[in-house]
Amino acid sequence: MLARARMYAVLAFLLSGGVGIISSTQTWITANRADAAEPLLVSGADAMPLLAPLSLAVLALGAALSIAGVVLRYAFAVLGLGGAVVLLTGTLPIVLDPPLEAVAPALTKATGLSGDKTLQAMVSGLHSGGWAIAALCAWALLAAACAFVLATAHRWKAGSRRYEQISDGHHAEAGPLDAVDSWDELSHGTDPTGPSR
Structure with missing residues (x-):
């Protein structure tokens, strides 16, 4: 397994970031409105503004991890773990019990109204969707990948021979x-x- 450890770690980073980017444009929360027949569909980017930028950062870390030396592997793993924690703590409440704060900007944009009491009276129910659950699974995978990198990065194979220094002409x-x-x-x-x- 260690022979392909770098590949597994990079794929996990890229998969997690990719799911995050895709899910940012998909419905995370369905808000049933008391004042309208049609529910309001709230995208991941609207429910969690940090979703798209952090997902892009995870993709960049995955790409950089594919060519990084030992020290940078650990640095990227720590950064990735920090991102995973932020994304997990932001996504978990949405999956378990979507808060009004997650849909407030979208409601205000759709109705022109604001204020917690006004919006609370307008919403009859909030339900999280499958994309929020998929993103939560992606962040768990990212955290596991970061832990894997921290545990194994010092034993990964070095880069290709053609990038090594030539000491004796061969x-x-x-x-x-x-x-x-x-x-x-x-x-x-x-x-x-x-x-x-």
Whole structure:
């Protein structure tokens, strides 16, 4: 498993961020209105304003994690864990019992009215949707991925040979060459098919 640890961690970051971005445009809360027949559908971005920016940050961390050295792996994991905590604490109340504050901006935009008492009288029920639950699962996956990175990052394989420093004119032996490595060897004046290989 450690041989592919970086790949698993990066995929978990990208999946979590992707779910967050997609869910930000989808319905998180359905607000039944006492003053209208049609319910108000509140998107993830309206219910939690930090959703889209933090999801983009998670995507960026995942992309950077794919090429990061040991120290940056830990830094990215800590940042990701902080983001996961913020997103979890923002999403969990919406999933369990959507608060009025999560739909207040959308209600005000739809009706032109504001004030907690006015909006409370206008809403007959709030219900969370499947996208909020999907996002909550994504944040749990992100937190687990961050913990995984913190526990295993020091044992991940180093980057590709072609990015390592050449000390004696030859690449360090690390297994069979691929097509790009063969071209790199030729560029350095070494025959990759020679007897030394």
